[in-house]
Each structure stands twice: as C-alpha cells, then as structure tokens.
Amino acid sequence: GAGVSQSPSNKVTEKGKDVELRCDPISGHTALYWYRQSLGQGLEFLIYFQGNSAPDKSGLPSDRFSAERTGGSVSTLTIQRTQQEDSAVYLCASSLGLAYYEQYFGPGTRLTVT
Amino acid sequence: KQEVTQIPAALSVPEGENLVLNCSFTDSAIYNLQWFRQDPGKGLTSLLLIQSSQREQTSGRLNASLDKSSGRSTLYIAASQPGDSATYLCAVSGANSKLTFGKGITLSVRP
Numbered sequence: 001g002a003g004v005s006q007s008p009s010n011k012v013t014e015k016g017k018d019v020e021l022r023c024d025p026i027s028g029h030t031a032l033y034w035y036r037q038s039l040g041q042g043l044e045f046l047i048y049f050q051g052n053s054a055p056d057k058s059g060l061p062s063d064r065f066s067a068e069r070t071g072g073s074v075s076t077l078t079i080q081r082t083q084q085e086d087s088a089v090y091l092c093a094s095s096l097g098l099a100y101y102e103q104y105f106g107p108g109t110r111l112t113v114t
Numbered sequence: 115k116q117e118v119t120q121i122p123a124a125l126s127v128p129e130g131e132n133l134v135l136n137c138s139f140t141d142s143a144i145y146n147l148q149w150f151r152q153d154p155g156k157g158l159t160s161l162l163l164i165q166s167s168q169r170e171q172t173s174g175r176l177n178a179s180l181d182k183s184s185g186r187s188t189l190y191i192a193a194s195q196p197g198d199s200a201t202y203l204c205a206v207s208g209a210n211s212k213l214t215f216g217k218g219i220t221l222s223v224r225p
Contacts, residue, residue, distance in 0.1 A: 033212075042217045044215075059212065099146075103148065103160070
C-alpha cells in the first residue's frame with residue numbers, strides 16, 4: 001500500500017517568506033507527527049495529532065510555526081517569516097495510534113532559506 | 115529529559131563481518147524502541163520495533179535486543195553487505211508518544 005507522502009520534496013525560499021509543507025499519512029493511521037532534522041540538532045519532535053484530540057505542540061520552536069490537520073488526514077506545517085535557522089529537512093510520520101505503535105516516515109521536505 | 119546516545123558516530127567494516135550497533139538511553143520508562151535506517155537524502159525506514167515488554171526482535175539478518183533496566187539496545191547485523199551502508203538511528207518512545215532519537219551511526223561496508 002501507499003506510504004507516507006510529503007510535498008514538495010525540496011523548497012527554496014527567501015528569508016521572511018511564508019512556506020507550507022504538506023503531509024499525507026498512511027490511510028487509516030490516526031496519529032500524525034512532524035519532526036525536523038538539522039545538522040546541528042539531529043532529529044527533533046515538533047508536533048503530533050491524534051484523532052480529534054488537541055495537538056501536542058510542545059516541540060514547536062517558535063510561534064512562527066503552526067500546523068493543522070484537516071479531516072483527520074492531510075496535515076500542513078506552516079512556517080511564517082522564515083529565518084535561515086529554519087533550514088532543515090522536515091519529516092512527517094504516521095502510526096495507528098500513540099505510544100505503542102510503530103511510526104512510519106515519509107521522504108521529507110528539504111527546506112532551504114536563503 | 116530522555117537522552118539517547120549512539121557511539122561511535124561512524125563505523126567502517128569489511129563485507130561479510132557480523133557487527134553490533136549500540137544505543138543507550140537515560141530514562142528506562144519507555145514504551146518501545148525503534149531502529150531506523152536512513153540513506154543519504156532519504157527519509158527513515160523502520161527496521162525493527164521492540165516493545166518495552168520484549169527482549170528482542172528479528173528480521174532477516176537483523177536482530178535487535180532491548181535491556182530496558184540498563185537503558186541499552188543493540189542492533190546486530192549478520193554477514194554485512196555493501197548495501198547495508200547507511201546511517202542507523204535508534205529512537206525511544208515514552209508515554210508522551212514522541213520519539214527521541216540518537217544522532218545515528220554511519221555505517222560503511224567495504225566490498
């Protein structure tokens with residue numbers, strides 16, 4: 001079956017612009033996660049959604065970052081007024097549920113802020 | 115705060131060698147541990163998931179063990195091949211469901 005998909009695969013933007021990154025989880029997976037992978041910080045958690053519950057936003061680095069999940073499926077991560085330190089690979093994952101379940105990752109979106 | 119350590123950061127071995135990759139974590143209150151493989155410029159591929167109640171999991175030439183009380187996991191790769199060259203990451207999940215990752219071990223298998 002189809003895995004987690006993300007778009008775009010690459011995004012180059014100018015400092016100060018807003019960007020939107022999209023994630024399509026595996027069908028039937030109720031949990032969706034966003035992580036960021038950067039050279040200096042490794043892989044770090046950003047936010048997760050589980051069903052209709054309020055998202056856990058505890059990993060978002062600043063209020064310039066936000067995410068939504070529409071209809072319990074597709075998710076969009078939005079970064080406003082991008083900064084050079086936002087350059088990283090943004091990875092999305094989904095799972096059948098929280099905590100005990102295996103997380104499956106998409107190919108990522110490489111964001112470069114110039 | 116959970117911390118995950120993988121040492122060494124890089125490893126180079128000749129083809130055919132059996133090898134062990136180590137992972138340690140500071141908080142033993144985990145729900146599960148996952149081993150991932152990452153090829154350059156690609157996403158993460160899940161290799162094995164070990165639940166906190168389990169001691170090991172096997173898939174093909176891969177075997178992962180978990181000693182929760184001592185905060186350690188190992189990934190054993192039998193008869194390594196050049197195609198095994200990649201970065202291997204371990205990650206633990208706690209009650210908060212977030213994965214905490216190690217920095218990874220970059221493995222190079224020489225033909």
